[in-house]
Amino acid sequence: MKNNLWNILKKELRELFRDKKSLAMMLVIPIFIPLLVIGMSALFESQMNVDTKDYNKIGFNYELSEIEENLAKEMDIEVTTKKEKGLKKDYEEGIIDLYITKEDNHYTIHSNTSDNSSYASNLMESYFNTYKEILQQQTLQENNMDADKFINIITVEEEMIEEDNFFASYIKNYAFLFILMAITVSATYPATDTTAGERERGTLETLLTFPIKSKDIIIGKFLGVTISSIITGLLSLLLAIIALFLTKDMFTIYEGVDVMYSASSIIYAIVVIITYSFFISGLCIAIASTSKTFKEAQSALTPLTFISLFPGMIAFMIGITTTPLISIIPFLNFTTIFTDITAGNLNALHIALMILSTIIYISIVLYYIIKQYKSEKVLFAK
Helix, strand or coil, X not given: CHHHHHHHXXXXXXXXXXXXXXXXXXXXXXXXXXXXXXXHHHHHHHHHCCCHHHCCEEEECCCCCHHHHHXXXXXXXXXXXXXXXXXXXXXXXXXXXXXXXXXXXEEEEECCCCHHHHHHHHHHHXXXXXXXXXXXXXXXXXXXXXXHHHHCCCCCCCCCXXXXXXXXXXXXXXXXXXXXXXXXXXXXXXXXXXXXXXXXXXXXXXXXXXXXXXXXXXXXXXXXXXXXXXXXXXXXXXXXXXXXXXXXXXCHHHCCCCCCCCHHHHHHHHHXXXXXXXXXXXXXXXXXXXXXXXXXXXXXXXXXXXXXXXXXXXXXXXXXCCXXXXXXXXXXXXXXXXXXXXXXXXXXXXXHHHHHHHHHXXXXXXXXXXXXXXXXHHHCCC
């Protein structure tokens, strides 16, 4: 049995490394991971380092006081004073970034959800907070009261903790999501070729004429696809680490922040990658083995690419954390556990449940495939 299984595995690996398409899937797809890391970092950089002149054109429907004029000058705000109707027209035409209307002591900021308006809104919120503080100080001083005593009752200081850096956390977790997607894409082609592809070429019937058990054939094919997936996953992780190392010096948003995966998170990332590779390879083999043609198998496996990405993406966006129940939910568990690991929330129970549930799923899948391969009616149906 061991010799037969080993021979099947050697055959699958030999064909895998000889096939250019399989090699492309296994080795080329990971290249997109560092491009993703660098691209998203560049996007964050551009959003954070927007020039004030790109959003400082502000309209007012009233004449500014001397204090406001000086404050606007200090904050580099380009002031336009018109009636509200004219300001609205200028805003719609993009001449100004937003406009302010005043009624008695009530000010209204008119803007929308565009990037420039968002930046301009933040600018004007700072402007009015400063203006309000100046007026408060003046009022207190006019009444011979200590302004600092009333205004600065408390002081607040923000300290950025490296592990909590939004950009670094966002990039690392999304990079891992795309590593899982790369593994999925890498597994689909060899799984299709070794099952539906062999059936379509007629080589599967020849293989079954040898004195080899169906179980050995399926497990050999499964291990071949799994090894391919693991190689893709580990290469993707390596390239992601290299990309993170490069981005630290390339972008100012990471100054003073450790963007790298910790040693422990890398180790557990490898555990998750290997576990996921076993899971997705078995699933791909199961789906492809029921298909009669290569094209049919590819169509059946296409949704897996999206399924491998979107549950984890949604979980990351809405902040789902791992629970014992989520630890056994396929696709979702791999992402949430890795997110927890990078956040320093290592839970041995969750990792154990992930591995155990994956072993159970794989066992069920392999049992199903072996049963299918023992049925000649299923194998040779046209």
